[in-house]
Amino acid sequence: MGEVMLSITQLNKSFDTAGGQVKALHEVDLEVQEGEFITVIGPSGCGKSTLLRIVAGLDTGYSGSVTLEGANIAGPGIDKGFIFQEHRLFPWLTVEKNIASDLPLNRPDIRQKVDELIELVKLNGFEKSYPRELSGGMAQRVAIARALLRNPKILLLDEPFGALDAFTRAHMQTVLLDIWRRNKTTMIFVTHDIDEAVFLGNRVVILEPRPGKIRKIVPVDLPYPRKKTTNSFQEMRLRVLNYFEKVDELELTDGAGI
Amino acid sequence: MSEGIEVIIKTAKAVREAHDYSGTAPKVASNKVKKTAPIRLKSLLSDWGTGAIIPLAVLTVWQLAGSAGLISPQFLPAPLSILSAFAALTASGELTHHLGVSIGRAGTGFVIGGIFGLLFGVLTGLFRKAEYLLDPSIQVLRLVPHLAIAPLIILWFGFGEVSKVAIILSGSFFPLYINTFMGIRGVDNKLFEVARVLGFSPLQKLRRLILPAALPSMLLGLRLSMAVAWIGLVVAELIGSQSGVGFLINEAKQNSNTEVIFVGIIIFAVVGKLIDSLFRIIERKLLHWRDSYQG
Numbered sequence: 001m002g003e004v005m006l007s008i009t010q011l012n013k014s015f016d017t018a019g020g021q022v023k024a025l026h027e028v029d030l031e032v033q034e035g036e037f038i039t040v041i042g043p044s045g046c047g048k049s050t051l052l053r054i055v056a057g058l059d060t061g062y063s064g065s066v067t068l069e070g071a072n073i074a075g076p077g078i079d080k081g082f083i084f085q086e087h088r089l090f091p092w093l094t095v096e097k098n099i100a101s102d103l104p105l106n107r108p109d110i111r112q113k114v115d116e117l118i119e120l121v122k123l124n125g126f127e128k129s130y131p132r133e134l135s136g137g138m139a140q141r142v143a144i145a146r147a148l149l150r151n152p153k154i155l156l157l158d159e160p161f162g163a164l165d166a167f168t169r170a171h172m173q174t175v176l177l178d179i180w181r182r183n184k185t186t187m188i189f190v191t192h193d194i195d196e197a198v199f200l201g202n203r204v205v206i207l208e209p210r211p212g213k214i215r216k217i218v219p220v221d222l223p224y225p226r227k228k229t230t231n232s233f234q235e236m237r238l239r240v241l242n243y244f245e246k247v248d249e250l251e252l253t254d255g256a257g258i
Numbered sequence: 259m260s261e262g263i264e265v266i267i268k269t270a271k272a273v274r275e276a277h278d279y280s281g282t283a284p285k286v287a288s289n290k291v292k293k294t295a296p297i298r299l300k301s302l303l304s305d306w307g308t309g310a311i312i313p314l315a316v317l318t319v320w321q322l323a324g325s326a327g328l329i330s331p332q333f334l335p336a337p338l339s340i341l342s343a344f345a346a347l348t349a350s351g352e353l354t355h356h357l358g359v360s361i362g363r364a365g366t367g368f369v370i371g372g373i374f375g376l377l378f379g380v381l382t383g384l385f386r387k388a389e390y391l392l393d394p395s396i397q398v399l400r401l402v403p404h405l406a407i408a409p410l411i412i413l414w415f416g417f418g419e420v421s422k423v424a425i426i427l428s429g430s431f432f433p434l435y436i437n438t439f440m441g442i443r444g445v446d447n448k449l450f451e452v453a454r455v456l457g458f459s460p461l462q463k464l465r466r467l468i469l470p471a472a473l474p475s476m477l478l479g480l481r482l483s484m485a486v487a488w489i490g491l492v493v494a495e496l497i498g499s500q501s502g503v504g505f506l507i508n509e510a511k512q513n514s515n516t517e518v519i520f521v522g523i524i525i526f527a528v529v530g531k532l533i534d535s536l537f538r539i540i541e542r543k544l545l546h547w548r549d550s551y552q553g
Contacts, residue, residue, distance in 0.1 A: 058451060076454040088452045092470045092547040102462045132549035150456070 003069075005154060005186045006032040006055065011064035013050055023211035024050045025062070030205065030214065032154075037180055037187045039201030041194060041244065047212025048190045052156050055188065056082045068153060081147030081155040081185075085162050087139035089131040089146075096127040099145045110149075117145040120179060137161075137168040141175065148179070154186040161196070173199055177224060194244060198237050199226055206243045216243045335517045340524070343517035352506075357525060360491055360502040363419070367426025368487035375431045375483060376476070379438025384468070389439075396435060404429040404486075405493050412497060422494035429490040433482035441475025442468055474548065477541045481534060488530045 011028040014021045024047040032038050040048045053059040054066060057076040066073050068080065076082070089098045096105060096114055103110050118127060121141035131139055140160055147155060157176075161169045173196060180187055191197050197204045201220055208215040218240050226233055317337050323329050324336025331339060347353040378396065382389040408425050415421035445468055453467050495504020503522050510518035 056455065058454065076457070078455075078457045080455070082455040084448070084451075086448070088448055090449065090452075090467070090470070091549065092473075092545075101456055102458055102466055130547045130549075132547070146456070 003034040004031055005034040005036070005069060006030070006188075007065070007067045007070075008051075008055070009065050011051075011054065011062060011066060013047070013054060013059070013062040025054075026211035026213040028064070028212070028214055030217075032186060032188065035184045035186055037200055037202045038189065038205060039197035039203075040188060040190045040205045040207060041192060041197040041240070042207030042212070043192070043209055045212075046207040046209040048207050049158055050212065051207075052082075052158050052188060052190050055154070056080050056156050058082070078150035079153045081150060081152030083140070083143050083147060083155070083157040083160040085159045087131070087136070087143045089139055089142055091131050094128050094130055095123060095134070095142050098131070098142055099149055101146060103149070113149055114145075117148055120148075120182070121145045121175065135168070136164050137172055140164070140172065144176070144179065148183065148185070152185065154188065157187065157189045159190055159192065162191070162193075169193075169196070174225075176200065181224070194237060194240055195228060198233065198240055199228060204240050206240065218243065332514065332516060335520060340517050340520045343515075344521045344524075347506075347518065347521060353521070353525070356501055356503050356506050357529065360495065360504065361529070363422050363494065363502065364426055364487045364491040367423045367490065368430045368484055370423065371427030371430035371487065372434050372480065372483050374427070375434030375479070376438055378431075379435045379476075379479075380442065382435075383439045383442030383472070384464070393439070396432075400432045400436070404432075404490065408493055408497060417498045422491075422499065425494040426487045426490040430483040430487040433486055434476070434479040437475045437479025437482065438472065441472030441479075444475065445471040474541075474545055477537070477544065481537045481541070484533060484537060485530070488526070488533075492526065 008028055008030040011025055012023070013025040014023050016022075028051065030038075040051065042048050050059060054062055055068075055073065057073045057080060060075075073080075090101070093101070096118065099114050099117060100110060105111055105114060118124060121144055123138060123141055123145070126134065126138065131142070134142065144155075144160075161172045164172060176187075176189075177200065179185070187200075189197075189200055198220055204218045204220060206215045206218065207213065218236075220236055222232055222236060320334075321337045324331070324334070324339075329336075335343075344353070378392060382393050382396075404425070407428065411421045411424045411428070415424060449467055449471065450463075453463050458466060491502070492504050492507075495502040496508050499505045499508075503525050507519050507522035510516070510522065
């Protein structure tokens with residue numbers, strides 16, 4: 001840690017809808033250090049996915065500045081790994097070919113890295129399996145390996161474990177922390193699960209909706225590996241929950257694009 | 259013997275599957291067990307055998323009626339006399355010759371029509387401008403029955419090979435065109451986002467995403483094009499030709515040689531089916547990754 005990896009200043013973003021302009025993000029400021037694990041949490045419609053997509057270069061048409069290692073974000077690219085809520089693997093490719101995707105698997109250095117990543121995400125024995133043969137958690141691990149193969153400066157995860165059951169989700173959180181500990185990749189992880197946010201993040205960014213803006217950034221100074229059952233974890237969880245509940249009592253908002 | 263084992267395995271599997279839904283397990287399981295007898299019959303006949311029941315029954319009744327003199331052989335020759343006509347035509351080498359000519363024509367027309375269909379389909383599928391320019395005209399032409407323009411083609415190109423191939427290709431162009439276009443437009447937009455995030459170049463996008471994703475549609479188009487080429491062939495050969503299976507039928511008609519007409523029809527059916535099966539094997543090989551309902 002130390003160097004600033006990502007810098008977001010005065011970020012504003014609006015969408016044109018049938019009912020007029022909707023403000024998705026309002027004056028968002030955030031600085032992410034190299035190697036930091038940031039979790040972003042907020043109710044539906046708070047713009048957390050939009051924020052992540054802007055950093056990825058997938059969404060444009062915003063005002064303010066977003067820079068990665070000092071350079072403006074020109075568009076999507078392999079320096080910004082992105083994990084979607086669904087695994088989005090290519091169904092016609094095997095696990096190892098999905099990880100390699102456009103890179104030639106017969107090149108020795110790529111082959112070696114793919115093998116290492118399969119080891120890292122614990123998918124040994126499934127190299128030749130097709131996505132339809134994998135469980136949700138396994139498929140999501142393939143997606144993570146696919147992003148990591150490209151050595152991204154930052155890994156952006158948009159509710160990646162949202163569709164998984166509680167046990168698989170807990171397991172995946174451990175796997176992700178393990179990857180983070182070994183690779184030291186900077187992470188921004190969007191979730192709507194408070195436990196997940198506190199369990200994973202160095203800092204928890206709490207967003208509030210309409211317009212989406214940062215309510216509070218809570219540093220989580222608990223050592224890793226964290227245990228969800230400890231008092232200190234529960235205290236931290238309550239602190240976050242307190243801020244979170246102030247966000248207009250979790251009102252149900254329509255038009256939330258998760 | 260092995261079929262018996264298969265039944266046991268199938269039943270065991272069914273019971274196991276039923277038990278996965280613990281709540282409804284007992285009821286579902288007993289239902290499955292009751293079904294054992296029909297399953298045994300079915301597996302004895304096998305899937306292929308099931309499909310053969312109706313044709314075999316028809317053939318038997320037909321032959322019996324023919325032998326009993328209930329049907330005039332001029333009107334409907336019995337299966338065995340058709341078989342002997344088939345043997346005679348094969349022995350003389352006539353059948354092989356005509357079939358070879360027919361397959362050559364259908365193949366040429368299909369390949370040329372298919373290449374154009376694929377090319378235009380890819381073009382209009384990939385580029386909105388190309389779609390706006392070409393698709394309306396192609397759709398208008400598509401709705402003209404391609405056999406209706408056959409007389410025009412003959413007027414232009416005469417009775418030679420060119421017009422025959424032209425008739426066939428004018429038909430086989432459209433299925434592949436439409437299915438290629440639809441296949442490309444049907445590619446999941448979410449995967450395009452992945453391609454952007456992974457930094458695919460336009461060429462990689464085509465090769466790594468669009469073509470594999472559109473392949474199921476394209477292969478379906480290929481099969482449909484093949485079928486249309488086969489139909490076009492008959493028409494092309496019935497209108498003035500000196501060789502081919504269609505010619506064989508036409509000539510037999512003039513000589514009131516009903517058996518040979520049947521031989522020609524059966525050849526069209528069997529060879530058409532064989533080619534279609536070949537395409538299906540290719541399809542299964544290429545699309546084994548698909549996760550769709552298998553029936």
